[in-house]
Amino acid sequence: MRLLLLNPNTTEALTERMASVARGIAAETTVIDAITAPRGLPYIATRAEAVIGGAIALEMLADLSAPYDAVIMAAFGDPALNAARELLSVPVVGLAEASILTACMLGRRFSIVTFSANLAPWFEECVAANGMGGRLASLRVARQAFSDIDLVQAEMTAALVEAATLAAREDGAEVIILGGAPLAGLARRVAPLLPVPVIDSVEAATRMAETLALLKPRKAEIGSFRLPDGKPTVGLPAALASLLGGGG
Amino acid sequence: MRLLLLNPNTTEALTERMASVARGIAAETTVIDAITAPRGLPYIATRAEAVIGGAIALEMLADLSAPYDAVIMAAFGDPALNAARELLSVPVVGLAEASILTACMLGRRFSIVTFSANLAPWFEECVAANGMGGRLASLRVARQAFSDIDLVQAEMTAALVEAATLAAREDGAEVIILGGAPLAGLARRVAPLLPVPVIDSVEAATRMAETLALLKPRKAEIGSFRLPDGKPTVGLPAALASLLGGGG
Amino acid sequence: MRLLLLNPNTTEALTERMASVARGIAAETTVIDAITAPRGLPYIATRAEAVIGGAIALEMLADLSAPYDAVIMAAFGDPALNAARELLSVPVVGLAEASILTACMLGRRFSIVTFSANLAPWFEECVAANGMGGRLASLRVARQAFSDIDLVQAEMTAALVEAATLAAREDGAEVIILGGAPLAGLARRVAPLLPVPVIDSVEAATRMAETLALLKPRKAEIGSFRLPDGKPTVGLPAALASLLGGGG
Amino acid sequence: MRLLLLNPNTTEALTERMASVARGIAAETTVIDAITAPRGLPYIATRAEAVIGGAIALEMLADLSAPYDAVIMAAFGDPALNAARELLSVPVVGLAEASILTACMLGRRFSIVTFSANLAPWFEECVAANGMGGRLASLRVARQAFSDIDLVQAEMTAALVEAATLAAREDGAEVIILGGAPLAGLARRVAPLLPVPVIDSVEAATRMAETLALLKPRKAEIGSFRLPDGKPTVGLPAALASLLGGGG
Amino acid sequence: MRLLLLNPNTTEALTERMASVARGIAAETTVIDAITAPRGLPYIATRAEAVIGGAIALEMLADLSAPYDAVIMAAFGDPALNAARELLSVPVVGLAEASILTACMLGRRFSIVTFSANLAPWFEECVAANGMGGRLASLRVARQAFSDIDLVQAEMTAALVEAATLAAREDGAEVIILGGAPLAGLARRVAPLLPVPVIDSVEAATRMAETLALLKPRKAEIGSFRLPDGKPTVGLPAALASLLGGGG
Amino acid sequence: MRLLLLNPNTTEALTERMASVARGIAAETTVIDAITAPRGLPYIATRAEAVIGGAIALEMLADLSAPYDAVIMAAFGDPALNAARELLSVPVVGLAEASILTACMLGRRFSIVTFSANLAPWFEECVAANGMGGRLASLRVARQAFSDIDLVQAEMTAALVEAATLAAREDGAEVIILGGAPLAGLARRVAPLLPVPVIDSVEAATRMAETLALLKPRKAEIGSFRLPDGKPTVGLPAALASLLGGGG
Structure with a gap:
């Protein structure tokens, strides 16, 4: 199986980390190619940035030469996730959606813990768009800046653990x-x-x-996810x- | 007062019509400038097209040289509406949101009547994103093609009236x-x-x-609509x- | 254009203020007539008072001799708003509903800040009746009495600003x-x-x-807003x- | 025990029937006094009529000379129900609310079957105001006129049975x-x-x-139901x- | 009238108390038989225990020799309540459901006050299953252990009063x-x-x-509550x- | 990895099929043990049967001698799923929940198509309990009996395809x-x-x-899923x- 991990941000180091x-968790026979946005933002954090990064992600998908069995839209907040689902014939998953659905099998209510207050409204809208607002216990931001x-x-692990414990x-x-x-990679x-x-x-x-x-x-x-x-x-x-234009 | 009507589609005739x-309804002292997307799609109709058109709309807003008192994102479905609200210091309104809010003052439940089945899912998500799903009576598509x-x-008025009457x-x-x-312009x-x-x-x-x-x-x-x-x-x-980059 | 501002309370000074x-905000060509309840309560603050004031408001509407282009039900909480919409052929708006809908174009969540704890439950029911409970961030009461x-x-501005800031x-x-x-008049x-x-x-x-x-x-x-x-x-x-009796 | 059945309509025959x-269902030791609105409408059927009838009901409650152990607001749709709860020190129940709560113990979803299409929107808002919209299967109107x-x-029983069966x-x-x-009296x-x-x-x-x-x-x-x-x-x-005025 | 109070727990003293x-509140002519689970748990407090106690309750119902006019499933949380409604031809009520519905006639929002944090999630799910989440103000646990x-x-009355007052x-x-x-018996x-x-x-x-x-x-x-x-x-x-097997 | 597929029904042939x-879909290195309820019902179809089958499933889990890495509660409707999650230290999944969450990644709204009208209310409550009622398009039952x-x-494939197509x-x-x-096994x-x-x-x-x-x-x-x-x-x-008793 061949998966594509598409980072709609321009930060290569993030792509490598993801x-x-x-x-590390994929089956041994799964090949994972990872690509980084050639232009755009180092890290999407607002609705405006998500629109811009989302459009760039669609361009990246249009540029693919090899076929994949599935695609991971590798930004939490899932920019252009449903848009990509329209355009592609293979499944597409998003980091936020996949996490939320997984959490539903491990407890009644989940909290999202993150590292920047800027991200909170976007993440909250993302939970709501998934129809999961009723299962969100809280959205907590670690109280510490990062450089x-x-x-x-490296800088925020203790603060993130504290926020998660409070949640x-x-x-x-x-x-x-x-x-x-x-x-x-931090969860384990x-x-x-x-x-x-x-x-x-x-x-x-990935799973x-x-x-x-x-x-x-x-x-x-038929329906809204047909080509x-x-x-x-x-x-x-x-x-x-x-x-x-119908060439896809 | 000076308003900008921004058409994120490339069809000039639509811009003119809008x-x-x-x-026709604005105050006499209101000046309305209208601009058309220089690139993109003739008419946005899907989530993917909304992401692309939305990103182009943000570029158009960044390119403005004159200041406006408010902006109309002139595509029903409101691509990049909240994104534009983040980036601008003046109010931004969308066609769908403005219609929905106006409808709430004229009845308990409203229907949206449109001309293409392709648009229905996008419009329905738009109503839900406004938290108004409970007041949507139906989404009806006129049963007739357009060339x-x-x-x-010109071609669909009778079919639209029929759909609205059924709604x-x-x-x-x-x-x-x-x-x-x-x-x-059809409503009157x-x-x-x-x-x-x-x-x-x-x-x-416009109002x-x-x-x-x-x-x-x-x-x-402060909050998610600050710059x-x-x-x-x-x-x-x-x-x-x-x-x-903070130059806005 | 000719608007009627109907105060269902008996306090003339409030009518004048409103x-x-x-x-101040209406078009120059708009004439606004304002009338005050001839009997009832100085200031509606509970459900019982809203029923009584609402019935009086309907009597006031029945008594009108001149036609208006629209009516403002000028009490926050919107007593008898939908009842008036049934009886009149012209649009009727309420202070609370108009504020809530306007707020929806300026942010995801709004708070209502008011001057008396007595009003809070009524206002909260009003938001819910508009189907907007999901967008209410909070209902805050200024912590200070008024004479x-x-x-x-005059007496509570500082306390109201504090409550709004906390919201x-x-x-x-x-x-x-x-x-x-x-x-x-306080907002500006x-x-x-x-x-x-x-x-x-x-x-x-008014707008x-x-x-x-x-x-x-x-x-x-047809429907529930026909005569x-x-x-x-x-x-x-x-x-x-x-x-x-059908004389309307 | 002494109950008051208050009919906010002016139709004495309805009061007698109720x-x-x-x-018939009350305990033998329960005395039930029934009063009819001295003015108002023969039968409340719209929001405007409910406001007027509700205000008259509050006047009737203010006029009571004898104490009661509880009050039945005897119009389906429950005009001024919560208003009466504010003003009285004894419990007040409404026909619609009591029926809805009882229905919840006998099935997951209930339908309301009624005799006039005019009543449907009011009843539907009543269900929603009780927070029970999710358990309403339908609101069905019998297809037959009454004189x-x-x-x-007398005239509509067969049509009501048909509507109930379809529900x-x-x-x-x-x-x-x-x-x-x-x-x-029809249910049995x-x-x-x-x-x-x-x-x-x-x-x-009654129960x-x-x-x-x-x-x-x-x-x-304390709270919104205190005097x-x-x-x-x-x-x-x-x-x-x-x-x-505080004399209650 | 003959009612059965069925305690799905094994604690006889609780049965007696209930x-x-x-x-004490039933009509004089009402006979109430009370039975205690012959096996199971002393006090159901979790979902797993509710499943086990619920199955035992169904066995107890199958074992009845005398007919009853109605059954009280006498554990707050209402284990197997709807299951019992399927199997029996007479009404079945649960402690939680009956309390919630009664509360709805006395105020807009209610709190449940209880004696063990273990019970809170189960009770909260019970409120939600009744479709009443929107009217739950809070779930408060008294801060004190019991032996x-x-x-x-005997041990917790003061702590329960404190929790209720805070609610x-x-x-x-x-x-x-x-x-x-x-x-x-504590409420009075x-x-x-x-x-x-x-x-x-x-x-x-009981009522x-x-x-x-x-x-x-x-x-x-017909429907999901038929035999x-x-x-x-x-x-x-x-x-x-x-x-x-159809023998019921 | 070692998974347990637990069939709370007594029909061995179903266990084998599942x-x-x-x-067929598990990784090659995954061992799947399958067990069948030693007592109970051939096929759970109602709330009462789910309570009984759920309690038997908990007994089966208590009886396990070998450790598993995860458990599949192999009845659609997920009897005792959360109860099992309380008692076990390893993950437990249910057929309905897993299907619903998977469906959410492939479309906005899903329908459940099944073979018996008896199952519909139970499945609908299962969707609601997962907080997913808003994404359920319909619940369709194939119109054909099975022997x-x-x-x-063998007997119903055509009817199931027809129901799914209509959905x-x-x-x-x-x-x-x-x-x-x-x-x-039918889906492919x-x-x-x-x-x-x-x-x-x-x-x-399984996945x-x-x-x-x-x-x-x-x-x-901590929380409601601790032991x-x-x-x-x-x-x-x-x-x-x-x-x-704490021996688990």
Whole structure:
């Protein structure tokens, strides 16, 4: 099986970190290719940035030359997730959605713990868009600054553990989701320090992508996830224009 | 007062039609500038197209040289509406949101009547995202094809009236919203044919834009609609890069 | 255009205050007549008082001799708002509903800040009845007493600003609504002191009334907002009896 | 025990019918006094009529000379129910609320079957206001006209049975509520003809009133159901003025 | 009338306590038989225990030799309540459901106050399963340990009153439900100490059982509460096998 | 990895069918043991049967001698799923929950298609209990009888395909779940006949069980899924008594 991990951010180090976590949990026979946005933002954190990063992600998908069995949209918040599902014939999973669905099997209510207050509203809208607002215990932000997106784990682990512990003890969270691509790989390290299960979003998404690939669901022929009707476009990159034009 | 009507689609004729309707209801002292997407799709109809058109709309906003008192995101479905609200200091309204809110003052439940089945899921998600799912009586699509996006009104008026009448008589709609930019200007013509009030989305949005401009709400300093922190970007158009970089 | 601002309370000073705010934001060509309840309560604050004041408001509407293009039910909490919509052929707006809908265009979640704990449950039911409970961040009451309903602004401005600030900083409100007719006109004065936009309910309602009047929606012929069937009544004031009897 | 059955309509025959049904199910030791609105409408059927009838009901409550252990607001739709709860120190129940709560113990979803399409929107809002929208299977109106409110049962029984049967067989109703005071006493007659349990709203309300009277709940000292603060009023009937003025 | 109070726990003292409270509020002509689970748990407190106790309760119902007019499933949390409704032809009520429905007639929002944190999640799921999550103000646990399930009242009354008072004063509860069979009989004693009404779950359930018995609802012939189709079983107690086999 | 597939029904043929499907999708290194209820019902179809089967399932779990990495509760409807999660230290998944969560990644709304009208209410409550009611497009029952639970696929495939097609074409389902253990293995055969993706509940559950086992979530130490406090019991099977008594 061949999976694509698509980082819609421009930070290569994040891509490497996520690919490494994904490969660590994937089946031995699963090959995971990881690509990084060639342009855009170092780290998507707002709705505006998600729109821009999402559009770039669609261009990246249009540019693919090799086929994949499934795609991981590797940014927590899942930019352009449903858009990608329209355009592709293979399953697409998002870090946030995969984490939320996994959490539902481990407890009644989950909290998302993250590293920047900027991300909280976007993540909250993401939970609501999944129809899961009723199972969100809280959204907690670690109380500590970080100097660089790639140093989040190095600098903030203690603060994240503290926030997760408060979510479990005070907010009624029965599961913790570590939200944000920079936290990939942290869950296993902090699990022994927390009183409830903790989910790594890249691990969850990788397994969900493998699962959907194995189920080999057919591309919808009707409904909102069928291939959009082809349309002429103006001024878009050639591959994307071709995909939207019915060339996909 | 100076309003911007931004059409994220590339169809100039639609822009003209909407601008004309907007100018027809705006105060005499209101100046309305209308701009058309320089690239993208002739008519956004799916989630993927909304992501692409939304990103282009943000570029168009970054490119503005003159200040406006408010902006109308002139596509029903409201691509990048909240994203634009983050980036701008003046109010931004969307056709769908403005119509939905207006409908709430004229009846308990409303139906959206539109001209293409492709649009229905996107519009339905738009209602839900506004937290208004409980007041949606139905989403009805006129049963007739159209040959060109600019001929929708010419070819489909009877079918739209029929769908709206069914929405009122069978689905319990107490208000009708004509959904989709190509329907701008149609409401006043068909109002006498319908048993309940009918809303023109461009009229509603124009008035809402004027209203917000008059209220002169301050730009949020905190919360998810404050200006995002400036960030370095890679490979984005210069004006957009400047806006995201804190130059806005 | 001719609007009626109907105060279902007996306090003339409140009517004057509201009419002044309404005239301040209305178009120059809009004439606003303001009337005060001839009997009833100085200030509606509970469900029982709203029923009584609402019935009196309907009598006042039945007594009108001149036609209006729209009516403002000028008590936050919107007593008899939908009842008035049944009986009249022109649009009717309420202070609370207009504020809530306006707030939805300026942020995801709003708080209502008011001056008396007595009002809170009524306002909360009003938000829920509009189907907007999911977007209410909080309902905050200023912590300070007032000596007279007409002195609320004079005595409580600092306390109201404090409550609004807490709503924004602690409850996640992205917009503030100042709830209650006695607060009319306060929003513009306190806006510079608050970190998020603030809405004046009379300003919002005035603009919504003008908008609906301009849209000239037809009176519903079917559904729950059509004119009720005429009925004989017993012992009601003549004008109201006539209106209910099919004389309207 | 002494109960008051208060009919906010002016139709004496309805009062008699309801009182008879109430006495049929009440304990032998329960005395039921029944009063009819001295002015107002023969039969409340719209929101406007409910506001007027509700205000008259409050006047009737203010006029009471004898104490009661509980009050039945005897109009389906429950006009002024929560308003009455504020003003009185004893429990108050409504026909619709009592029926809905009773239905919840007999099935997952209930339908309300009634005799006039005019009533449907009001009843639906009543279910929603009780937070029970999720358990409403449908609201069905019997397809047949009636010549006089007092002849509803005589003329419409077959049509009501047909509507109730369709509600059970096609809408998934597991319980039927016969909605509307004119249907009092009908449930026991039609029960053998229906495939699911059927509730008489006056029977349900009478038993709920007795139950609350036996529980002897204390009048709330805090919260929205405590006695409102006394206020001066203008031009209200003396007894009501006294009740609102703190004389109650 | 003859009611059965079925305690699915093995603690006889609890059965006695509940039977005594039930007999105190029931009509003089009502006979109440009380039975205790012959095996199982002393006090159900978790989902696993509710499954086990629920299955035992069904066996107890299958073993009944005398007919009853209604059954009280006498454990707060209502194990196997809907299951029992399927199998029996007479009404069945549960302590939690009856309390919740009663509370709805006394205030907008209620709190459940209980004696063990273990019970809270189960009770919360019970409220949600009744579709009443929107009216739950809070679930409060008294802060004090107890030495024996039969001594809960003796040891914890002050702590329960404190928790109930906080629920009313800080959480907005307008009614208090004392949750848990061991609290039967406590409400009347503490009512004078609380600022809002308080409900005894056994009193509420007893009255609801009598009410449903008087309404004599017919057993559903269709829908999910009709008698299940008879089936062969393996290794179940003879009476239960007979009931499930169509012998009931 | 070692998984347990626990069939709470007594029909061995169903166990074999499910085990075969599970082994077909599991990793080569995953061992799947399958056990059948030694007593109970041939096929759980109602709430009462789910309580009985659920209690038997807990006894079966208490009787296990070997450790497993995860458990599949192999009945659609998920009897005792959360109860089992309390008692075990390893993950437990249910057929319905796993299917629902998988469906959420393949479309906005899903329909459950099943073979007996008896199952529909139970399945609908199961969707609601997962908080997913908003994403259920419909619950469709194939219109054809079956002669034996083990012949459901042989006799009903065409009818199930027809129901699934209607769900997609008329109800708006974007994904189909084949609900019910007897349908295990059918999805792959009918997938080419359907216009949208279709999910096999045993395949979905098997993959979810493997995923959770790989994530190795720690057993909750706090919250409602921690091990219940040990308690003395009366008359329960020894192993279950030991598990509940703190011996687990």
